Amino acid sequence: MAKLITTVMALSLLASVSAQAQSLLDDAPIAVGAQPGESESILSTRPAASPVADQRQPGLVPFEQSSASFKLSGEDDNGRFTFFLSQPQAAAGGKLALSYRNAVSVLPDSSVVDITVNGKPAGSFPIAAPNGFKRNDIALDPQMLVAGRNQVDIRARQHHRVDCSLEATYELWTEFSPVQTGFVASGAPSFKTPDDLLTVSRNAQGRTDIRLVVPQTLNAEILNDAAPMLQTLALFLGRDDIAVTISDKPGTGPGIDLYAFSDRNRRLMPEATRSLGYGFFVGKAAEPGRASVTLHGATHADMESRLLAAIRGPMKASLDGSLKAANHGRITVQPSTTYRLADAGYESRVFAGRLSRTGFDMVMPSDFYPGDYATIGLKLHAATSPGLNYTAQFLVRVNDRVVTSYPFRKSEGEQFDGKLIELPLRAFRPGINKVELIAELPIEADAACAPDARKDDQPRFVLLDKTEITVPALARVGRLPDIAALTGNGYPFAEGKPFDVVIERPDGQSVGAALTVLSRLAVAAGSPLSADMQMGKGKASPSRNALLITTDNAFADLGASGKTAFSENFDETGLDPFRTAAIADDTSETIASATDSTDNSSELLDAFHKSTAVPSSERSATTLVGEWAARAASRFGTWLNYQDNDNSLASHGATDDLVTLSQQPSTTGEATWTVLRAPSPSDLAAGVQRLVDPSVWNGLDGGSVAVETASLDVRALPAATRFITGVDDRSPGNLRRLAAAWFSDNFQFYVLLIVAAMGLFALWLGWLIPRKGAQSDND
């Protein structure tokens, strides 16, 4: 909270009055959201997606969590959700609407969902909706509810119909609809106080819509006036599915209309808003379920102080709650610190299934350099029951990759009081890391899976919340490009240093995309960012970090409207950042195409070999040995380059991409420019919507990221080279860790340096030794 207030105060120092009026706004973009199941194989057990837009419930107070957490999978999974109620809403009571569907493999007879509201059991129901979303209502008395945030715990215990194998547990899932699930309050939302904003519903796309209403003639000043308010609102809502649109008209459907202006632009704003006078106001919009928020100050500084007053006043409690709720299930890592699973919101639980999965996120520092110089220690406090198979084991997955395993050897049961399991630091990355603790717990009876012999409720494992995670001292150095640090921590914008958001083409879609990304970055950073909105080309200062929003059409337009301005801007340096970006992209495309051709040829060759393959029994021993050796050599090569076997190099296609997100040093190398680039504004808007999708955003990684036009698939390309943006910690310990990490990545230098240094030392010793001590007598 203190950080947030400081940041907002810093923002008030920003003087941003420069930009000139620009073109008219386009229509609000069409939000693009991927429907679940779209990219799945035809063998998927997931039922067909059903249209959800039409089934929206008016007056539904949604759960605040992002759509990604609405799916409970495995045999026993817990979801914790919150929703906000005003005093009258809580006093009136209502019902929980739980709209869900499940995998066909879930056995309805014994699979059940248990609901707990504010720690009290509220009801349960069997899981039996394999054919589409089914709604279950659970009435909640006013006694069960509180004014403010209410907590709902949903536990799904699911069993497979026919298969008792470990693999089959991955087929078990129950999914709640983020749009249709929530609390159905007795009355319509009132939208009088800031807290009421927390009850705003999601739109048809499952997003929380914020419409920034601006005058027809847009200038950067208006955006700079609105940016702090927008970011604060995003943080206040605590939602990571916010989609910002910009228009001169209010939005439709559930959402929030935001008006933020100073006296300089007052005359351009709608009459109703102007009449409110100075201050921070929350009110109802014309559309049902839609709120309006207005921030009006005499000057930009006045706006800031009024916002600050609101943050310190009516917004404070809920803002704190939102920030806290955002950290549920997440450990924000500080080096040389020990955490407990309880810190990630885990509660000790006895597990009765075959495959126990416990997940949480670890947010690593933005300047963390992954390497092999240390390990994260997991001190396991757990116990297994007697009768487990020899194959029982404990696995840790980090970012969807198994990094370590520990076999449960004792079939008579075992207790672990701080058993140390080491997780390689190399598996982690700056920003958000998904960690899963998996216990595979097969017993003999699972093989038969006879209905009578099934003991689905017999406990097999308990994982205690006092299980510790010890983070060692980390190598710290800012290295870019790093999309994971950007999306996870808002790096390099979250460090309090002012930066530019340069919108190359100030159309509505581009500006909306920029603001959407900005608000998402603020949520990632946990505080508003010191963004200085700029419109037009060449606005980025080479000495400041910048977020550049550019579309290819901008260049086309530029070509038509006059290149002189363009070249004038960059005469001094002789470099054109966008052109540079394009060149850089060209390079990556070249690399990509080279990779592509290799991939294609290798695929072709692969297919040829497969089609002409001789059965192994007919091949000679020499051939088999040769093949084995080739495979071993290839695996060794992969290992030596720190690549995973499944990590085939993705490449960014030249023209198929809706949007690409990349980072590069500024023209002078003093700062970092993060470039969001698309062929056209509509592509940009659609691409950004895809990128900020909670299920996509938190998984972004690599040196650059692209969204494919046709499939909306997101591909990450590892950074070919990284540049250092700064070392804050120059202690010998950190420098040593950095050396270890860097030399590990570039071991050829390590080997050469040691051989050279020690070789020189040895040669000198070789000269010295015969001159010391006794010497042999020559014949």
Next chain:
Amino acid sequence: MKCIKFLAVPAGALGLLLILLPMSLQAQLMLSCAVLGVMFIGMTRPESATFRVVTLVFAGIIALRYGFWRTTETLPDISEPLNFIPGFLLYLAEMYCLAMLAISFFMVIEPVKRKTPDMGEASSLPTVDVFIPSYNEDAELLAITLAAAKSMAYPKDKLNIFLLDDGGTDAKRNHKDPRVSVAAIRRHEQLKALCNAMGVTYHARQRNDHAKAGNLNEGLKISTGELVVVFDADHAPVRDFLRETVGFFAKDEKLFLVQTPHYFLNPDPLEKNLKTFARMPSENEMFYSILQRGLDKWNASFFCGSAAVLRRSALETTDGFSGQSITEDCETALSLHCQGWHSVYVDKPLIAGLQPETFVSFIGQRARWCQGMLQILILKRPFLAKGLTIPQRICYAGINMFWLFPISRLAFMFSPLLYIFFSLEIYRANILEFASYAVTYLISSFAMQSYLYGRVRWPWISELYEYVQAVFLFGSIISVVRNPRKPTFNVTAKGQTLDKSMLSPLAAPYFAIFFLLLAAALYSGYRLLTEPVAGELLMIVAMWNLINLGLAGAALGAIAERRELRRNQRLPVKRHALMHIGEEHHTVIIQDASSGGISVEFVDGTPKLDASAATKAKVELRRGGQAILFDVVCRSRRVTNGTTVAGFAYSERTPKTVMAIAELMYSDQSVLQDRLVRRQIRRNFFWGTSRFALWSITESLRAIQYSAGLVRETMVKSFEDAPLVLNDNKVMPLPPAPRPEETAPVLQGGQLYG
């Protein structure tokens, strides 16, 4: 080149910093490969000091990387004491080995080769007193040593020989047990007569205080020579002994010691039982051919109790020989090095002696060395001793700490069992880490072992000797650590022979360990086959245990003792002589000679020899125009490759005969040298490993056969040696001194110092 120092030292420091970085496995593997590559290049020119140092430094890199990784990443968590405590002990054992590796690299960085300086004019030569301390050796053995000492080339007026008899002291002669006193009186008289006959001084002191050191100090009191030579009772010197050693004293006034190697005529129990004598370099060759030369570089070669020349004036500064520990030799050298005196080591075998032949006496000797060296380590703290140079401190610490090897060896033997039987994880590593660190370290270790010691040590033999000793020396270490002043001097039994193959009385623990390791090997195999997730760690541990089992199997061969019928050890002298048989005169080549007889090859036609009728003959040797004659009697005859070789025994052994034997056996140093060089052949790792694996199987089977009493041997009748005759009085062998702990009827012979 000197200014390179300013570049090389920082480079070394930088290298060290880099070596001590926590790196990825990939980096480690690549570094190991590169470093091994440089090492192998360095090994191509062993004669170049630069190449040698480069090789050692790069081997050090791999060892350092291993030690760093082992310390930082493989120790079990302290919160799991069941894993941590044994894991930490194993770690300490390994760190000990790494420290010893570093010290040994320092010691052998450039072994010195000495060239004998000219002895100088006879008139300017120093006077020399030869001390032959004796305890209870028989007169025949002493007679040969005295004769050889007497025959040393040196001006007669400057050479005095003293037999310092601790078996005939006043205290012994007046012992309250009449059996002891009668034997001592008899011994006293006989040896006195022998010394009279040989022209040497016999001296027996009043009391047996301070064992060998006390005896030698007594010698100092009764003599005045500038130089003092010490020979153990069985150490017969070659003729040139003084010529090869005395010259060094004229060159360096601060020189207190010239040490020469101990060369043995007989096999030790391992050599005898594994049948490697004369094929494989002896165990002590590594010490005498390489380590002492390495120590010599740093002025740290030390006194080994015998076959050495010392300066009296130096000994006087420390009140003679030190006797606080039971290894008075090393202790004396340490005291003198601390006083700033110098030592020299001459790498030429100049004496021939005997080593313990039975396993019991072998272990007894090693226990004394081990305890004595640790006494010095604890009581004298050589690393902190005043007056030593840093290299000397390192060298002394190294040679004393070496004797802690039984702890590390046993730790390596038993550690795998903890994982195999109890799944204790005392070494945390996966197979990739093991390959990148441990395997590369092992490769480097074996390569360095072969590079540095390959000429004198076959692969796996060090490990075998270590293990064989470790089983009993472990107790010795515990005892000396608990009470460093407790151990007392035990005289090593030598010259014993077994007339029947049998298990050593000490065999039981070796069998127990062997079967324990065998059970572990079988159980680990069972676990590997039945446990689906048994894993790579089990595979590593099972392999490790298998190597240990191989060691334990081969060690069973060492304790399954083969009989030794030969009382006297032969030396292939290849000497021309004349043999007179009746009226016939034959030119012969004396193929080999021992203190009991000679083997003769007839050059000019074989005479009629009747072994059953004991044909008598006279042998005539020539030296410096003078004839040396002695009588022999034919005992055997055999024809090999068309050549007749006849065995003759001395018909009688008078002082004159003994002088002739000494002349025959010890007049030529090259005989010993040739025999030494002949077996110093490098064996590569794979040859050595397969040889060793074969032993593991055959020797363990042989030991089991012995334990089941399935020894099929026929009794061989042999002729007694001719008795020693002094002044027409036959000297009968003395009855062995009563030693309650060694009363096995098969043991014959006496005990010697050394």
